Amino acid sequence: MGFLELFLIALGLAMDAFAVAVCKGLGMRRATPRKMVLVGLYFGLFQAGMPLVGYFVGVQFSSAIRSVDHWIAFGLLSVIGVNMLKEAVKGCAGCSECDAAGTGADLSVRSMTALAVATSIDALAVGVGFAFLNTPILPAAACIGIVAFFLSMLGVKIGNLFGAKFKSKAEIAGGLILILMGVKILLEHLDVL
Template sequence: MIGELVTLVLMAFALGMDAFSVGLGMGMFKLRLRQIFKIGITIGLFHVWMPLVGMLAGKFLSDKFGTFASIVGGLLLMVLGVQMIWSSLRKSEESVMTPVGFGLLIFATSVSLDSFSLGLTLGIYGAKTILVIICFGVVATILTWAGLLLGRKAQGWIGSYSEALGGSILLAFGIKLLLPFL
C-alpha cells in the first residue's frame, strides 16, 4: 500500500508539473490570492475527473485486451513523458491566456489532458481509483498554487525545467512498465 501511494504521488507530481510551470507564467499577472485559490481548486478538480474517465476506459480495455492493453499503457506513459520533455525544450513564444472564466476552463483542460492518458494506463493496471484521484487532485492543486505564487516573484526560467522533470518521471515509469515484456 505504501509503495503504491509513493508511486501515485510521484506520478501526480509529474503530471502537476504542467500546472506548476504554466502557473509560473500565469502568476506574472499579479493575481489576487482569491483568484489564485480559485484557479488551484479548478485545476485540482480537472485533475480528478480527467484521470477518473481515463481509468474507467482503461479498466474496460484491460478486461477486453489483457496484455496488449498493458503494453499500450506503458507506451502511452513513454510518449507522454517524451512529449512533456520535448515541449519544455522548445523555445517558442506562446500567448498566455488570462485564467478567468472561459480562459480558466481552457487553462484547466490543457494542463489536465495528460492526466486522462495516465488514468487510462492506471485503469489498465488496476490501480485503486479513489487513491489515484485524491493524489492527483491534491498534488495538482498544491502545485498550481505554488506555481502561481512563485510566478509572482520568480522569472520564467523555472517553468521549462519543471515540465522536463515531470516528463522524465513519466518516461521512467513507462519504461519500468514495459520491462517485463521485453
C-alpha cells in the same frame, strides 16, 4: 502500484499545470491567496477528474487487452513524458506563447476551463493506463488532484516572484518522471524488477 509511484506520476502530471500557473503568476500584479487558490482549484479538479474519465473508458477495454496492458501503460506514460520534454526544449521566451494563448492574468471561467482541460489531457491517458493496471482509481485521482492543486498554487506564486526560469525545468522533470514510471511498470510486468 504503491503510494510513491502514484505520487511520482501525480507530480509528473502536475508539471504542465505548474508551468501554466507560473505564466499566470507572471501576468499578475500581485498573486493574492484568493487567486492562487482559484488557479489551484481549476487545475486540481480537472487533474483529478480526467483520470476518472480515462479509467472508466479503459475499464471497457481492459479485459480484451489484458496481455499487453503493461505495454500500453508504458507507451502512454512515455509519449506523454517525451511530449513534455519537447515542450521544455522549445522554451517559452518570457512566456510569450502563454500570453498569446491568453493565459496572462485572465482568470475568467472560459480561460481557466480551457487551460485546465488542456493541461489535464495527459491525466486522461494515465487514467486509461490505471484501468489496465487495476489501480484503485479514487485514491489515485485524489492524489493527482491534490498534488496539482498545491503545485499550481505554488506555480502562481513562483511566477509572480521569480519569472519564467522554472517553467522549462518543471516540464523536464515532469517528462522524465513519467518516462521512468512507464519503464518501471513495464519492467515489473516483464518480471525484470
